[in-house]
Amino acid sequence: MSVLNNAQKYAPKAAVQVELGHSDDRQFAILSVQDEGPGMPPEVLQRAIEPFYRAPGTRVPGNGLGLSVAAQVAQVHGGRLVLRNLEPHGLAAELWIRVQSA
Template identity: 45%
Template sequence: ADSAPPAPEPLDAVVMAEDLMRRWWPVARLHGVDLGLHAPMTRLPFRGEAALLNEALSNLLHNAIRHAGEGSHVTLALAADEAWLRVSVTDDGPGMPPEELQRAGERFFRGGGQQVPGSGLGLSIARSVAQRHGGTLQVQPGPEGRGLCVALTVPVDFKG
């Protein structure tokens, strides 16, 4: 994906988010996580690479569901203006200590130490997809300092 020429296409962020929710809802339920969607009732058209964005957002949802823990809440939220689309995944789980937040998104880094399962590539892939789209990936504490909020922001009119 890093070396292939970009191939943006017209997309709708609301449709993409609803599809992701349908895919991840059974996994969240299995883990005892309440999965929610906060999106406008209208369309949010933008241009991007659907497969890469779906992979990035799936990684964010998977991480949140896995690490937030049973009884937690995970929310996928959409916001946009004329220039930017912001897709965030917020959980109310244990979050990450500040020293780990600084490293979040590095390849092979796993918050919580080596005992945490996984490859340490999920956030790195999401960051790479955001950058490929001319955007950013931000990792910060969730509301009121609880949990984690990971936001992927990309330009609405990505031309590649």
């Protein structure tokens, strides 16, 4: 669960909220992880799902694969990973997965 691990690693001691819901048309299940940490600078936010990308100056252990793998898993299941900064601070990571019809 890369999106939750990232919230815990990059926003330690910050509140983290996890929700499971669905899109308005009910075609996607959405796992949302929101933290009250520092968020990401715009240039990092744009590259965060690239394999092996690590933000300049990052001191947290890791290999830069977590968000990339989450994004790829979502894509294989017809979905996507959406990252956005929250105001006044924090980050929202939403994992959208297409729901299979019976």
